[in-house]
Amino acid sequence: MSSVTPRFPHLLHGGDYNPDQWLDRPDILEKDIELMKAAHINCVSVAIFAWAKLEPEEGRYEFGWLEEVIGNLYKNGIYTVLATPSGAKPRWMSEKYPEIRRVDGSGKREESGKRHNHCYTSPVYREKVKAMNTTLAERFAKHPGVILWHLSNEYGGECRCxxxxxxxxxxLKKKYGDISALNKQYWTDFWAQTYNNWEEINPPTPRTMWGADPIHGLCIDWRRFVTDQVGDFIKMERDAVKAADPSIPVTANLMYDFYFYNYFKWRDILDVVSWDSYPVWVGNAKGDVEEAQNHALWHDVMRSIKQKPFLLMESCPSATNWQPVSRLKRPGMQLAASMSAVGHGSNSVQYFQFRKSRGSSEKFHGAVVDHVGHGDTRAFRDVAEVGERLELLDKALYNSEVRPDVAIVFDTENRWALDNAQGPRNCGIHYAEAVRDQYRALWQMGVPVDIVDEESDISGYKLVLAPMLYMLRAGFEEKLKAFVKDGGALVGTYHTGLVNENDLCHLGGWPGGGLRELFGIWNEEIDGLWDGEENSIITEDGKSYRVTELCELIHAEEAKVIGTYGSDFYKGMPAWTVAEYGKGQAYYVAARAGVDFYSDFLGTLVSDLQCKRALPGEIPFGVEACLRETDTESFVFLQNFTGEPKTVALPEGCTDMRTGQPAAKVELRGYDSVTIAKNIK
Incomplete structure (x- = not known):
């Protein structure tokens, strides 16, 4: 396995550090290093928003202060993740070159100030960023303390200049070739929207983006274009810094549930995936467990993009200042949340921010060091505890990986299409929630999961879950058929195989694209239920499961019926089927079922298929069990996301890594985390 940070092959512990805000206080900069050591911090991210300090006037670079900071950190055993400052352009640049500022959906060019408001297409901005990155890399790429390039910050937004x-x-010309091909794929004869030439095409506006614009293919293509355009900007940044030393990897910090870009398209652009995780803890067991599951899903998304360990680039040591309610983490939660990230494949725990800003919009955002300026705080002690735990695990864990037998298809472009489709439930189609329901069932069983998209290779899994594959693209139907034919188990659901990649409906019966043959069913129509309405799936042995929102009326052609509807005019019709296809099986769930259904159904499948689990037995409610492996050892991470103590039974041969002693069970306090080692050879 290739190292995430080859210059410093260790688990990273640190965070965003902004010495440029404190250059007039050398006493604070000196104190910071002392506090970093006390918190067991071994790296910090520097210069993320420092462009005005690095280039105070056009063409005049001031790097002396940064060299001194990086040098002092390195002398004290603290490494640097060096950022390119493109996330926030200096005011002099914004005023001199107004074209670099974005134009919003109403046609208005944004004012100077703020961050993340630059045009990714602008040749001027690209030139300025490339010049800065090149100069920065030529100065610092050979410094032994620099271990990773952090490109920009939370790439986001779009421009319509x-x-x-x-x-x-x-x-569009490159994709379609001629205007008639585009018109055919966009179905522009509808409402007389035919394009006569390319100049008539404009991006959809925010007002018409979701559903109101009749040209759904245009809306999806705009999102694809924006993803590609930002990806091209990232390549420009990457190439500029790598020209000085190709061996230093690059990363960019991605965001939670951010689907305005298709992150999977950047899998070959970034060397390392990193992201910023900010759960909204609510302070009760049910809510906190669900939030832990939500962020576990996105840890798995980030790991799965490149199928290798990722980095947790930002988390909060205490409370944010931007969430609806800035809730403090309960005692112990910092350790539990941090170890959850590591258990899902992160090789770091890092924070925003190390020292709180004194002014402006993030002056009340949580930090390792509060305005009080010392380490005698609860948040600081919690961070130090995480650092100690990472040091304990470092040697054994660094080269371990998450190696799941199970994958869930969660495709961003499919999500765009579903949100834009207009029907059958405009009050909520809930694709992401359907994915989460299946994921939560597996989370409760301690089953490791990869999250894949329709361009991913699925051939190596035992079980693939593919909920609501409304849009079939890039030949994915052929991958699904090959997977099942070779012996895999596939779980599909309602609202699958309706349209092609440009949102044109398949003809000849749904599910289209050859999936009708695979699942052995025909979907004749779909019933949308009002919020509060429900039906049920009744199994062969009489067990009943509640279903809501969407119920397909399907006909079993080659499939075996294993569950039927319990009420309404389609009572007794198939609701759950399985078809033999080659050496494997294709299951189809025709209605929106809940976690209880998938816990029972997937529990049986996981057992029958002998899919990996972190632990063989039942896991108490609210306890997360993650699994990382090497060729000779497995490591089980147990996190208790409830405030109540929990006892977890362990199989034979387990060792508590805190004590080095054999353990037959683990006692977890509320918001606690323990890591268990077990030899597998």
Whole structure:
């Protein structure tokens, strides 16, 4: 396995550090290093928003202060993740070159100030970023303390200036070739929307983006174009810093549930995936367990993009200042949340921020060091505890991986299409929630999971879950058929195989694209239920499961019926089927079932298929069990996301890594985490 940070092959512990805000206080900079050591911090991310300090005037670079900071950190055993500062351009640049500022959906160019408001297409901005990155890399790439490039910060947003419109039209020309092909795929005869030439095409506006614009293919293509355009900007940043030393990897910090870009498209652009995780803890067991599951899913998304360990680039040591309610973490929660990230494949725990800003919009955002300026705080002690735990695990864990037998298809472009489709439930189609329901069932069983998209290779799994595959793209139907034919188990659901990649409906019966043959069913129509309405799936042995929102009326053609509807005019019709296909099985669930259904159903499948689990027995409610492996050892991470103590039974041969002693069970306090080692050879 290739190292995430080859210059410093260890688990990283640190966070965003902004010495540029404190250059007039050398006493604070000196104190910071003392506090970093006390918190067991071994790396910090520097210069993320420091462009005004690095280039105070056009063409005049001031890197002396940064060199001194990086040098002092390195002398004290603290490494640097060095950022490119493109996330926030300096005011002088914004005023001198107004074209670099974005144009919003109403056609208005944004004012100077703030961050993340630059045009990714602008040749001027690209030139300025490339010059900065090149100069920065030439100065610091050979410094032994620099271990990773952090490109920009939380890439986001879109621009609709004339440059972006022109680039979008060129992107469409490359995809479709001629305007008649585009018209056919967009079905523009509807409402007389036919394009006569490329210049008539404009991006959808935010007002028409979701559903109101009749050209759904255009809306999806705009999202694809924006993803590609930002990806091209990232490549430009990457290539500029790697020109000085290709051996230093690059990363960019991605975001939670951020589906305006398709992150999977960047799998070959970034060397390392990192992301920023900020759960909204609510302070009760049910809510906190669900939030832990939500962020576990996104840890798995980030790991799965490159199928290798990722980095937790930002988390909060105490409370944020931007959530609806800035709830403090309960005692112990910092350790539990941090070890959850590591258990799902992170090789770091890092924070925003190390020292609190004194002013502006993040002055009340949590930090390792509060305004009081010393380490005698609860948040600081919690961070130090995480650092100690990472040091304990470092040697054994660094080269371990998460190696699941199970994958869930969670495709961003499919999500765009579903949100734009207009029907059958405009009050909520709930694709992401359907994915989470299946994921939560597996989480409760301690089953490791990869999250894949329709461009991923699925051939190596035993079980693939593919909920609501409304849009079939990039030949994915052939991958599904090959997977099942070779012996895999596939679970599909309602609202699958309706349209192609440009949102044109398949003809000849749903599910289209050859999936009708695979699942052995025909979906004749679908019933949308009002909120509060429900039906049920009745199994062969008489067990009943509640279903809501959407119920397909399907006909079993080659499939065996294993569950039927319990009420309404379609009572007794198939609701749950299985079809033999080659050496495998394709299951189809025709209605929106809940976690209880998937816990029972997937529990049986996981057992029958002998899929990996972190622990063989039942796991208490609210306890997460994650599994990382090497070729000779397995490591089980147990996190208790409830405030109540829990006891977890362990199989034979387990060792508590805190004590080095054999353990037959683990006693977990509320919001506690323990890591268990077990030899597998």
């Amino acid at each position: 004339e440059l972006c419109k022109a680039a979008f039209r060129e992107w």
